[in-house]
Amino acid sequence: MSNLIHFRGASEMPDISVSRGDMEWNKTGTWRTQRPFYEEKTPPCHAACPAGNDIVSFILRMKEGDFVGAWKLLSEENPFPGICGRVCFHPCESKCNRGGFDEPVAIHALERFAADFASKLPQRVEGIRAKRSDRIAVIGSGPAGMSCAYHLARLRYPVTVFESLPFTGGMLRIGIPPYRLPRDVLDREMAQIEAMGVEIRKNISVGADLRTEDLKHFRAIFLATGAHHSRGLGIVGEEQRGVWSGLTLLKKFNLKKRVALGERIVIIGGGNTAIDVARVAIRLGKKPLILYRRSREEMPAFEEEIIEGLDEGVEIRYLVNPIRIQFKGKRKGLECLRMELGGKDETGRRRPVEIPDSKFFVKADSVVIAAGEQIDVSLLPRGITQKEGIVLTQPGGWTGIGGVFAGGDLASTERTVAHAIGSGKKAAIAIDSYLQGNEVEDVLRRLAVGNGSSVSVSPYLHPERKVRSPRLIAFEDLNTDYFEHSARGKERRLPLPDRFKRGREVTFALSEESALQESKRCFSCGTCDACEICYLYCPDASILRIDEGLSRKVDYDYCKGCGICFAECPRGVVSLEEEAR
Numbered sequence: 001m002s003n004l005i006h007f008r009g010a011s012e013m014p015d016i017s018v019s020r021g022d023m024e025w026n027k028t029g030t031w032r033t034q035r036p037f038y039e040e041k042t043p044p045c046h047a048a049c050p051a052g053n054d055i056v057s058f059i060l061r062m063k064e065g066d067f068v069g070a071w072k073l074l075s076e077e078n079p080f081p082g083i084c085g086r087v088c089f090h091p092c093e094s095k096c097n098r099g100g101f102d103e104p105v106a107i108h109a110l111e112r113f114a115a116d117f118a119s120k121l122p123q124r125v126e127g128i129r130a131k132r133s134d135r136i137a138v139i140g141s142g143p144a145g146m147s148c149a150y151h152l153a154r155l156r157y158p159v160t161v162f163e164s165l166p167f168t169g170g171m172l173r174i175g176i177p178p179y180r181l182p183r184d185v186l187d188r189e190m191a192q193i194e195a196m197g198v199e200i201r202k203n204i205s206v207g208a209d210l211r212t213e214d215l216k217h218f219r220a221i222f223l224a225t226g227a228h229h230s231r232g233l234g235i236v237g238e239e240q241r242g243v244w245s246g247l248t249l250l251k252k253f254n255l256k257k258r259v260a261l262g263e264r265i266v267i268i269g270g271g272n273t274a275i276d277v278a279r280v281a282i283r284l285g286k287k288p289l290i291l292y293r294r295s296r297e298e299m300p301a302f303e304e305e306i307i308e309g310l311d312e313g314v315e316i317r318y319l320v321n322p323i324r325i326q327f328k329g330k331r332k333g334l335e336c337l338r339m340e341l342g343g344k345d346e347t348g349r350r351r352p353v354e355i356p357d358s359k360f361f362v363k364a365d366s367v368v369i370a371a372g373e374q375i376d377v378s379l380l381p382r383g384i385t386q387k388e389g390i391v392l393t394q395p396g397g398w399t400g401i402g403g404v405f406a407g408g409d410l411a412s413t414e415r416t417v418a419h420a421i422g423s424g425k426k427a428a429i430a431i432d433s434y435l436q437g438n439e440v441e442d443v444l445r446r447l448a449v450g451n452g453s454s455v456s457v458s459p460y461l462h463p464e465r466k467v468r469s470p471r472l473i474a475f476e477d478l479n480t481d482y483f484e485h486s487a488r489g490k491e492r493r494l495p496l497p498d499r500f501k502r503g504r505e506v507t508f509a510l511s512e513e514s515a516l517q518e519s520k521r522c523f524s525c526g527t528c529d530a531c532e533i534c535y536l537y538c539p540d541a542s543i544l545r546i547d548e549g550l551s552r553k554v555d556y557d558y559c560k561g562c563g564i565c566f567a568e569c570p571r572g573v574v575s576l577e578e579e580a581r
Contacts, residue, residue, distance in 0.1 A: 027557045027558060028540065028558050028560050029542075029555075029556045029557045029558050029559050029560065031560050031561075032556070032559060032560050032561035032579050033561055033578070033579050034561040034563060034576050034577065034578055034579055035554075035556070035559075035561060035576070035577050035578075035579045035580075036554055036559065036561065036563065036565050036566050036574050036575070036576055037554060037574070037575055037576075037577070038528065038552055038553065038554070038573055038574060038575075039469050039471070039573065039574075039575045040466070040468050040469065040526055040527055040528065040573060041468060041469045041471045041472065041473045041477075041525075041526030041572060041573070042449060042450035042468050042469065042470055042471060042472050042473065042526060043055065043056045043097075043472075043473055043524075043525040043526050043527065044095040044096070044097060044450075044472055044473065044474075044525065045092035045093070045095055045096050045105075045107060045525075046092075046449055046450065046468075047095070047449050047450030047451070047452040047454070047472055048091045048092050048094070048095040048452065049091070049092045049418065049422075049449070049454055050091070050414070050416065050418040050419040050421070050422040050453075050454055051077060051078045051084065051088075051418045051421040051422045051425070051454065052077045052078070052422055052425060052449055052454040052455055052456050052457070053074060053077050053078055053081075053084075053092070053111070054073060054076070054077060054456065054458070055092055055107055056522065056524050056525060056526070056527045057073055057527070058070040058071075058073040058074050058110075058111075058114065059105070059107075059110060059519050059522045059524070060522075060524060060527065060529060061073060062110060062113075062114065062515065062516065062519035063516075063519045063520055063522070063529075065516065067113070067114050067117040067118065067512075067515070068114075068117070068118050068121065068123075070110075070114040071114040071115055071117065071118035072118075074111060074114060074115070076457065076458050076461075077425065077456060077457055077458065078147070078421055078425075079146065079147060079150040079189060079192065079193055079421075080143060080146075080147070080189050080417075080421060081111050081112070081114060081115040081189075082112060082115035082116060082119065082185045082188065082189055083143070083172065083181060083185060083186060083189055083417065084108070084111060084417060084418060084421070085108050085109065085110075085111035085112025085113070085114075085115055085116075086108075086112055086180060086181050086185070086507070087172075087176055087180055087181050087417055088108055088111075088416070088417055088418045089302045089416055089418070090107055090108040091418075092107050092108075093105070093106070093107050093108065097473065097474070097475045097478060097523055097525050098521060098522070098523055100475040101475075101480055101483065101485070101523075102485045102486065102487070102488075103487065103488035104488065105488070105518065105519075105521050105522050106488055106489050106490075106491070106510075106518050109489060109491050109509070109510050109515075109518065110510070110515060110518060110519055112509055112510075113509050113510050113512075113515040114515075115185075115189075116185075116509050117512075117515075119188055125192045125195040125196060126196075127195060127196055127197045128153050128154065128156065128196050128197050129156075129197065130153070130156055130157060130158035130159075130197060131156040132155075132156050132157050132158070134157060134158075134219040134220070134435050135157070135158050135159075135160065135217065135218050135219060136149075136152050136157050136158070136159045136160070136218060136219065136220050136221070136222070136431060137159075137160055137161075137162065137215050137218040137220075137221045137222070138152075138159060138160070138161045138162070138221075138222045138224060139161075139162050139206060139210075139221065139222065139223050139224060139225055140161075140162075140163065140170060140223070140224035140225045140226060140408070140410075141161050141163040141165075141168040141169060141170055141190075141200060141202075142169065142170025142171050142172060142224060142226050142408060142409075142420065143170065143171075143172060143408065143417050143420040143421050143424065144224040144226075144407045144408025144409070144410075144420035144421065144423050144424040144427075145161060145170070145222065145224035145408065145424060146161065146168065146190065146193055146424070147420070147421040147422075147423075147424030147425050147428075148222045148224065148407065148424035148425070148427045148428045148431075149161050149193060149198045149424075149428075150193045150196070150198070150424075150428075151424070151425050151428035151429070151457055152428045152431065152432070153193070153196045153197055153198050154196075154457075154461065155428065155432050155461070157431075157432070158197075158199075159198045159199065160198075160199045160200075160201060160218075161198060161199065161200045161201065162201050162204045162206070162210055163200065163201065163202045163203075163204065164203070164204060164205040164206070165202065165203070166202050166203050167202065168190045168194075168200060168202070169186055169190060170224075170226050171226055171228070171409070172186055172417065173186060173254060174247075174250065174251040174254050174255065175247060175250050175251070175254070175273070175276075176250075176254075176276070177250065177253065177254060177276055177279065177280055177283075178254070178503045178505070179279070179283070179499065179503065179504060179505055179506050180276075180505075180506070182503075182505050183503075206225065206379045207378065207379065212381055212382075218403075219403060219435060220403040220404070220405065220431045220434065220435060221403060221404050221405065222397070222405045222406070222407065222424075222427050222428075222431065223379075223380070223381075223384075223391070223399075223404065223405065223406040223407075223410055224406070224407055224408045224410060224420075224424065225375070225376065225379050225410055226375070226408055226409045226410060227373040227374055227375045227389075227409040227410065227415060228247060228373065228376065229247075229373060229374045229375070229376055230245030230246055230247045230248065230369060230370070230371070230372075230373060230374075231371050231372040231373060231374050232369065232371070233268065233322070233369055233371055235322060235323055235324060235325065236323075236324045236325065237324055237325030237326055237327070238325055238367075238369060240325060240327045240328075241327070242262070242327050242332075242365070242366050242367065243325060243327075243366075243367045243368075243369065244261075244366065244367070244368045244369070245368070245369055245370075246267070246269065246273040246274065246276075246277045246368055246369060246370030247273065247373060249277055249280065249368055250273065250276060250277060250280065253280045253284075259284060261281065261284065261286055261365070261366045262286075262364075262365020262366045263286060263287060263365050264286070264287055264289070264363060264364050264365045264366075265277075265278075265281045265286045265287065265288045265289070265364070265365070265366050265367075265368060266288075266289050266290075266291060266333070266334060266362060266364035266366070266367050266368070267281075267288055267289065267290045267291070267367075267368045267370055268290075268291050268322055268334075268367065268368070268369050268370060268371060269290070269292065269369070269370035269371045269372070270290070270292035270293075270294065270298070270299040270300060270301060271299075271300045271301050271370065271371075271372065272300075272301045272302060272305060273370040273372075273373070274290055274292075274301065274368075274370035275290075275301045275302075275305045275306060275309045275314070276305075277368050277370055278290055278309055278314040279308070279309050279312060279314065282312050282313055282314065282500060283499075283500050287313075287315075288314055288315065289315045289316075289317065289362070289364075290314060290315065290316040290317070291317055291320045291321075291322055291334070291336065291362065292316060292317070292318055292319075292320065293319065293320060293321040293339050293352040294318065294319065294339075294341065294349065294350065294352050295318050295319060295341060295350075296316075296318060298341075298349040298350060308493075308506065311496065312496065312499060312500075317362075319338060319339040319340065319341070319352070320336050320337075320338065320339065320362075321336060321337045321338075321339050321352060321354065322334040322335070322336050322362075323335055323336065323337055323359075325367055331361070332363065332364060332365060333361055333362050333363040333364040334361070334362045334364055334367065335359060335360075335361055336359070336360055336361070336362055337354050337355065337358050337359055338354075338355045338358035338360070339352040339353060339354060339355060340352075340353050340355055341353070373409070373415065374389050375389060375390065375391070375409070375410050381401070381404065383399075383400075383401050384399055384401065384404070384406070385399070385400065389413075390410065390411055390412060390413060391406045391410050391411045392411075393405070393406050393407070393411045394440075394441075395426075395430070395440055395441045395444050396426050396427055396429065396430025396431075396433070396434075396440045396441075396444055397411060397423060397426060397427040397430060398430060398434070398440065403434070405427045405430060405431060406427075407420070407423035407424055407426070407427045408420040408423055408424065411423065422453075422454050422455070425455065425457055426444060426455055428457075429443060429444065429447065429455065429457060429460055430443075430444065443460070446459075447459060447460055448470070449470075450470050450471075450472050451470055451472070468526070469526075471526075473525040473526035473571075473572045477525075477526075477572035478523060478525065478570060478571060478572050479567070479568060479569060479570045479572075480570075481570075482531075482533065482570040483523065483570065486521055488518070488521070489510055489514050489515075489517060489518035489521075491507050491508060491509070491510060492507075492508040493506055493507050493508065494506050494507075494508075523570070523571060524571050525571055525572065526571060526572055526573060527571060527573065528551075528552060528571065528573045529571070530552075531570060531571075533565075533568050533569060533570060534552065534565035534568065534569055534574060535552070537564050537565065537568050538559075538564065538565055539560075539562065539564065540558045540559055540560055540562075541558070542554055542555040542556075542557075542558040542559040543555075543565065561576075561579060563576055
């Protein structure tokens with residue numbers, strides 16, 4: 001065994017071998033067999049939004065406390081965030097990847113908060129000076145028509161909106177009660193569009209006041225007259241006095257006109273109109289009963305609306321089909337049949353089948369038919385093709401007649417506010433493309449969100465901006481090890497006794513603290529939020545910050561393609577592909 005070496009001090013110790021050079025000459029990237037790259041993908045919430053809201057981006061702003069910035073991002077795609085935050089059926093939430101972890105993010109509540117927060121600040125809407133000579137006419141001031149006018153104004157077109165009623169809003173104003181949509185919110189967001197320079201001419205009806213020849217000086221026309229006629233049931237007695245259509249009753253209530261109803265109100269239908277009528281009847285001091293011929297699972301009304309209606313005292317009887325209305329004599333009410341569910345029909349719902357010898361009678365002082373709405377074909381110009389209750393259109397709403405487009409409830413069976421807003425935006429892009437001589441279908445395909453039917457106007461207005469990959473981020477693409485479970489933020493509601501004071505909004509907005517907390521629950525699927533996980537874990541120090549923002553890139557001179565960044569990325573932003581040889 002060799003002798004131990006002892007040093008009496010540091011001066012006797014040899015110099016430590018330390019390299020004064022670097023290893024940059026050894027480009028280990030040549031070892032790589034797979035290549036990581038950054039690719040911002042489409043979140044499922046974004047693809048599911050009929051209005052095309054960039055949901056992850058606006059929530060990222062909210063995480064930073066920039067609520068006004070969040071509202072501005074929402075307003076890029078949708079002029080009605082305050083309205084949608086209240087009445088949209090938020091399909092984005094049903095697709096939220098967070099739902100596979102604990103509970104979906106309350107996206108609609110965050111949208112409403114951002115819009116309401118911005119409204120309290122001294123915001124000045126700048127008018128857009130129209131620079132183009134081509135004038136555009138929009139017929140109807142509902143969500144589709146005003147969405148189209150809004151985006152056309154941003155594209156620098158002079159726009160004139162014609163409305164038959166003495167106020168704007170269409171079905172937003174006459175079909176949705178103020179306990180769901182306060183009129184100050186509706187007025188605020190309509191006024192912002194008018195402040196941009198959009199001309200709105202009210203009390204002008206198509207046919208009576210506005211003829212085809214009056215529109216000849218417009219280069220394009222967007223028809224958005226909605227579906228304002230209630231569909232009948234085709235049963236005996238529905239023409240009698242005491243039988244209302246759902247839309248007529250809602251219109252009278254929303255315009256604060258007297259509604260003469262009996263004590264016992266029976267509503268026929270299972271959609272949102274039926275639920276709204278029942279909740280209005282309660283606010284009028286009546287006892288509403290809804291008859292629906294299918295089961296609860298098949299009801300087309302929004303689940304939240306059904307729950308709120310039941311909480312307020314609405315009674316619903318399922319698997320009941322009225323066959324006769326009787327108001328003559330002492331016996332007033334409806335003759336009905338009991339039903340059972342059979343196989344699925346073309347809508348995917350189970351078909352109601354009559355049970356033999358099951359007749360029974362339901363007493364009623366008034367009957368409201370809320371079995372759906374239909375369009376008024378008398379308002380359509382000659383040559384417009386319509387089938388099964390809607391105007392047939394090509395991509396972007398083109399009717400096949402030069403310069404004439406249609407959208408909203410007029411041209412779709414998807415009769416929701418969000419779908420109407422999305423169709424108005426698509427029509428604005430299509431009209432601009434048509435007038436510029438571009439292929440409309442190609443333009444809309446390029447702007448499609450993911451592989452869905454909604455489009456994003458942002459890359460159309462700002463072609464220099466980076467466009468997301470259409471690839472959808474699935475829950476399996478995320479690394480959930482970096483997330484903690486947390487409860488979904490709940491919106492408070494008015495106590496039941498206070499709800500029935502006319503006009504009071506039932507649901508409260510989130511507090512600022514709750515909104516901030518809820519925004520932080522968002523996974524930011526497919527979107528880099530500079531979490532630095534890739535930067536910290538890379539063994540080759542080959543993740544580079546491009547700037548102080550969210551941009552990152554891979555230094556392929558040294559990246560060995562180990563895939564750690566891909567495996568560790570919480571949001572699925574890093575992708576891997578086989579290295580080309």
